[in-house]
Amino acid sequence: MRNTILYCLGAAVILLLVRDINLIAGFPEEKSQGAIFKIIFFHVPLAITAMLCSMVSLVASVMFLKTKNFRYDALAVAITEVGLAFLLGNLVTGSIWARVIWGVWWVWDVRLTSALVCWLLYAGYLMLRRAIEEPTQRATFAAAFSIFAFIDWPIVYLSIRLFRTQHPGPVFLSSQGSFPHDWTMAIFGPFGVLMAMMMLATVMTFVRLGQEDSKRELDSLRRMAHAM
């Protein structure tokens, strides 16, 4: 049953993305940037999905510390790994856009640097988990680290609002920028790219959660084999 739901969700994601890519291809080019501007339709949803993954990871980590239930730990690790893939996509698409518009692949601007630090922190979270053998200790340390790592997200979000950065200022949810309504809907609408990305992240997280269950089963089998 769970697999059927996941397959259906996966198929819905593919349909949504095909629809959105068709829609975005039909949009006119932006006046000053040209075609490369259209990368924003993927760059922004990738970032928002990564941020939502980190939020869920934060909640799951807090819940683990409170209840010591390993289901929360499994959710935290699964969704952190998925969020890391989305954040990497965001960094790479942004870098490619920067190469065309700024003429360089990377600048040590507050937004870019804080996003990179965020990626490194969550990569460190996964490395920390590999370094600790004992499950309870691993889950506790990882939960504490995940809560600490989330502190970077408000810095990433506010960097373009508080500092003068090379990264463009906010165009959504801000009085500074104006984005055409149909373009905004292509990202934030009910059938927009953001919805597709969130559904994709959900499918990936459930698959990854299944793997955590398998890992637990494998650990118990190993213990049994060792005891024999």
Add this chain to the structure above:
Amino acid sequence: MTFLSNTLLLAQVSAEDVAREIARLQRNYAFLSYGLCAAWIILVGYVLMMVGRERSLKREIANLKAMLEEKHK
């Protein structure tokens, strides 16, 4: 009037300008496609990594179960 101003504007554009603009547009499209390909390659790569991990976990579980059954016999 518009026709006249457009004609005058076009008269100022050299063949080099047109070639430069075409090259800029092509470069823009090329980088847009690189960006989209990179994003999908990362996500598809991650999915493939998960598929590989799933297979190896299942194989290990099956091997251990078989080993435990052998020992029980």
